[in-house]
Amino acid sequence: MSRGPDAATLLRRALERDARTQGCAITIGTVHSTRWASATFVGAQHRLTLDAPDEAALARWLGALAEAELTLRGHLVADATVTALARHGGCAEATIEVLTVEA
Structure with a gap:
């Protein structure tokens, strides 16, 4: 019996959807997830890397990411932070760290 997508898959989809609604064409590369408990x-x-055209829409989206309402079935996004951003030749590569909590 399948329980559905895991938190990393749901997060990836939510980030892609949110970026798209903000006019950003992102490509998520690597996703590393580590279980966490308090x-x-x-x-x-979760630590994700993404590539995107280095445009104003990307800067706005990344700047607002900490306050974004990302919907993940069965999980809550507790924190989202852009930890690195590199620009080169009209392209940008960002690293995002996200903490999800099971709801």
Whole structure:
């Protein structure tokens, strides 16, 4: 019996959807996820890299990502942070770290 997509897959889809609605064409490359737990919560820490055209829409989207409403079935996004951004030849590569918590 399948439980459906995991948090990393749901997060990837949510980021792609949110970027698209903001006019950004992103391509997510690597996704590394590590299970995480505190005394009261269970979830995962995710590190994603993405490539996109280095345009104003990307800068706006990345700047607003910490406040974005990303919907993940069965999970909540507790924190989203852009930890690195490199620009080269009209392209940008960003690293994003996201903490999800099982709802």
